[in-house]
Amino acid sequence: MKIYYNGEFLNDHEVKISPFDHGFLYGLGVFETFRIYNGHPFLLFDHLKRLRKSLKELKIEWNLLDEEIQTILRELIERNEIKDAYIRLNISAGEGEIGLYTGEYTNPNTIIFIKPMHESNIVEKEGVILNTPRNSPEGKQRLKSHHYLNNIIGKREIGSSPSVEGIFLTKEGFLSEGIVSNLFFIKQDKLYTPHVDTGILNGITRQFVIQWAKSKNISVEEGFYKEEDLLNADEIFISNSIQEIIPVTTIGEHFFKVNRNSLMKELQKDYRFYRESLLSMTEIERSEQK
Incomplete structure (x- = not known):
């Protein structure tokens, strides 16, 4: 290569x-x-x-x-x-x-x-709440840096299966992010995601999802949430630039159905539409206005 x-x-x-x-x-x-x-x-x-x-x-x-x-x-x-x-x-x-x-x-x-890189055959994932807490960023905010030991320890906790994603909590018990992904959940057609002040990486796909939601007039809240908030959600998904948008359908004994007309389905459809054309997510709004 x-x-x-x-x-x-x-x-x-x-x-x-x-x-x-x-x-x-x-x-x-x-x-x-x-x-x-x-x-x-x-x-x-x-x-x-x-x-x-x-x-x-x-x-x-x-x-x-x-x-x-x-x-x-x-x-x-x-x-x-x-x-x-x-x-x-x-x-x-x-x-x-x-x-x-x-x-x-x-x-x-x-x-x-x-x-x-080919289309993945993984269309959904199991989520596992990790015992390993998310470490705090080295500086004011988390960089996509070479410091990946915390991620590796989390990955060792769940094993190597590509269909499982570990979900970190902060040491205070707030939801943060996946091992290699950002976390979102939907409740009554409103989108929720942990705030960057929880110490998460502000992923580019995360930013795309938020920008997309605003262009559709979909309510988005960034905040501090507990595990029970996630388990009471209607739908859950994770995002990153390689795996795109993937629903989480099980966490322990909790099951989450992906509804046919859900926001997540609409998001996945639009993501596929944009991925061969956008160089910047600022183009989303201009595209929606055409």
Whole structure:
């Protein structure tokens, strides 16, 4: 598989990372994962906007423009002969002396991974309330960073089945998010999702869902909820940029039916409609006004 590494397109086994990279030594790096649908990088500009905000917070200087990333992605697609793909765009701080560094990083490492991505046969999931609490963010808000130990511990708790998603609670007992997803539930045609102040990652697909709901005049509430709020919901679903929108139909002994005319069904339909055209979720409102 050909991947992009610091200006070059290399075979994946040719890429070498220095042991002095502070992304390796101290977890100082961030990434974005998103999908290519029929050659189109869905919500690419939103992912890049979040990436740059995170890099600025970490004092990592990164100068690739949106148009340059689009060109790189087209080249990766062509070289690997892939139309539908998983992309991971990874930026690490780059090499430095051993020890905690507080200055600017001006020579980061950029790697863009690609692999084929096909339609999943998983149409629903089982939710498991985790015993492992969600850790608090390292800073003011959670970044999509290399710090994934909490997620890995949660994943080990539920096992490797792709049809099961663990749901974290905060140490205070509030709902937060899935191991690799954001959490939503529906009650009487109103949409609920944990507030970012619970320490969750503000996922791009999460933001898309909220933007979509507002464009449809659907009430959305971001707040602090307990497990019983979730278990009393009419419907539950999780979201992320790779798995899209997936209903959660069981949690323990509780079952949740997906209604034929539910908001979730409408959301899934619109998501499929937009995924080969949108570069930014701000285009949703303009599309709805046409």
